[in-house]
Amino acid sequence: MTxxxxxxxxxxxxxxxxxxESLLQPxxxxxxxxxxxxxxxLEGATRKGQQIALDWTIAPGYxxxxxxxxxxxxAPANAPFSGPLLPKGEAVKDAEFGDVVIHRELLQARxxxxxxxxxxxxxxxxxxxxxxIGVCYPPQTRxxxxx
Amino acid sequence: xxxxxxxxxxxxxxxxxxxxAGFWVARLMPQPEEVAGVSPRKPLGLTEGLEGQPAPAINLxxxxxxxxxxxxxxxxxxxxxxxxTWCAPCMHEIPALIAAQTQYEKAGLQIVGVAMDDPEAVRTxxxxxxxxxxxxxxxxxxxxxMEQFGNTLGALPYTVLIAPDGVIRYVExxxxxxxxxxxxxxxxxxx
Numbered sequence: 001m002t003x004x005x006x007x008x009x010x011x012x013x014x015x016x017x018x019x020x021e022s023l024l025q026p027x028x029x030x031x032x033x034x035x036x037x038x039x040x041x042l043e044g045a046t047r048k049g050q051q052i053a054l055d056w057t058i059a060p061g062y063x064x065x066x067x068x069x070x071x072x073x074x075a076p077a078n079a080p081f082s083g084p085l086l087p088k089g090e091a092v093k094d095a096e097f098g099d100v101v102i103h104r105e106l107l108q109a110r111x112x113x114x115x116x117x118x119x120x121x122x123x124x125x126x127x128x129x130x131x132x133i134g135v136c137y138p139p140q141t142r143x144x145x146x147x
Numbered sequence: 148x149x150x151x152x153x154x155x156x157x158x159x160x161x162x163x164x165x166x167x168a169g170f171w172v173a174r175l176m177p178q179p180e181e182v183a184g185v186s187p188r189k190p191l192g193l194t195e196g197l198e199g200q201p202a203p204a205i206n207l208x209x210x211x212x213x214x215x216x217x218x219x220x221x222x223x224x225x226x227x228x229x230x231x232t233w234c235a236p237c238m239h240e241i242p243a244l245i246a247a248q249t250q251y252e253k254a255g256l257q258i259v260g261v262a263m264d265d266p267e268a269v270r271t272x273x274x275x276x277x278x279x280x281x282x283x284x285x286x287x288x289x290x291x292x293m294e295q296f297g298n299t300l301g302a303l304p305y306t307v308l309i310a311p312d313g314v315i316r317y318v319e320x321x322x323x324x325x326x327x328x329x330x331x332x333x334x335x336x337x338x
Contacts, residue, residue, distance in 0.1 A: 033300055033320075068233070097236035128233060134321045135302040136234040138263055138287055 034059055036137045040129050045146045047119060052111040052146055054084065054125060056105035058104055061132045063090075066101040068128035069109060073120040074143050080117050103128075120146055197318050202227075202309045203295040207261065207283040210270045215283055222311050223257035224242040224336055229293055229305040230282075231264045232272045240322040242278050247328040248280045254338040255311070263289045263303065308335060 033039075039062040040115050043055040056070065058064060073079045086109055089101040113119055123144045130136035202217065203270065205227070209215050217225060228244060230237035248258045260282030262269045269284050290301045297318055298305045308317040308331060316335055319327075333338060 033302060035300060068222045094235050094276065096235050130235065131302070135304070136231075136236060138231070138303070139233065140300050 024104040026143045032133065033131060033135065034062070036140060038120065039131065039137065040064055040127065040140070042125065042127075042142055045123055045125075045144045047113075050113045050115065050122075052081070052120070053115065054109040054111070054123070054144070056062050056103075056107040056127075057115040058107060058129070060105075062129060063102040063104050063132070064107055064129035065126055066103060068126070068139065071109065071111060072124045074122040076118055076121065078111075081111045081113050081120065082113040085112070086110075122146065148283065197297040197315050200315050202307070202315050203292070205261065205283065205292060207285050207289075208266075209281055209283050209293070210266050210273065212266070215281075217259070217309070220257045220259065222255070224255045224260045224311060225309040226262060227296070227307045228258060229261045229263065229289075229296075229303055229307075229311060231262055231299070232268045232305055233264070234303045236322040239323065240304060241278075243323060243328055245277065245279050245323045246325060247332065249337060251332045251338065254332065254336045256336060259283065260305050261285065261289065261291075261292070262286065274328075285338060310335070 023052055039059050041057040041059075043057060045054050056064065062073050066089050069084060069086065071081075082103065086103070087103075087107070089103045092100050092102050094100055111123075123146060124141060125144050126139055126141045128137065128139040170257060202225075204235060205215075205217050207215060208316075217227070226244075226247070228240075230241075232238070244258055248256065257319075258280040262282050262284045263286070264284060266284045269282055271301070293301055294307060296305070296307055298320065300320075302320060304320075304322055306319045306323055307315055310316050317331060323331075
């Protein structure tokens, strides 16, 4: 066996050890993950005239799905609105879900109230997002007061 | 020292140095799961030291509504995979799990899915993907079960390997692929 072959086998063996070590390292992801309310900070709902803005601050490395964002009126029941209208976001082609839109950093969802309609006092907001490292958080539902 | 011995000693020294360098480079390099801008300031997500502890009980219905527990698969190595149809990383790992169930069934592996989802959505997806292992289902209250299994964030996918004696041997937050499953099986199962 030549010196080069021996050396190559030695290096390959070292690489395999490092590879196996990294494959069985499950804890790093958890150490880097934020609790869901820190990853997706729902700042609140603010009314200006006939518009209500719902704002999120999304931590770096995390994103919310546009299609998962649902808003209903909590009280008074059946108060009408249209929306939510979302910004353009980032188009992503997912192998499983096809073309989806995700939102990073800041997200504002806008609701529009009809003129002379009863304004919502509280909203029920449902949203769901993931982290770039390859984990997703369960859908979150929050009751938000409209300020 | 003969010429051959000197040569062998030189090769051994180079190989040792290379292995040591590779090990320390691997240790010092940033881990791929670290996210830029997100400080790992809190060791959150998993309860440390879960391996070696008895697995908590699971009492959940399967997709047909039949109550199931982990004792329904006695003597098996159970790979409990928490997942959901709304979770893209969960979807991505399903083919590898199906392949592992086929490959390692005779070695005593039984994969059991636990879906945080609507039973109908789970049933449809299992048929579509050709699941060869069962899945239990639960609503968002399943978060409590995951917490008992050490996943305090409730993030998915989450996989736990339980030995036939009911002791947790391995936990993984995030997707698993074929290579990782092969390594896990080689390390733990009698194959």
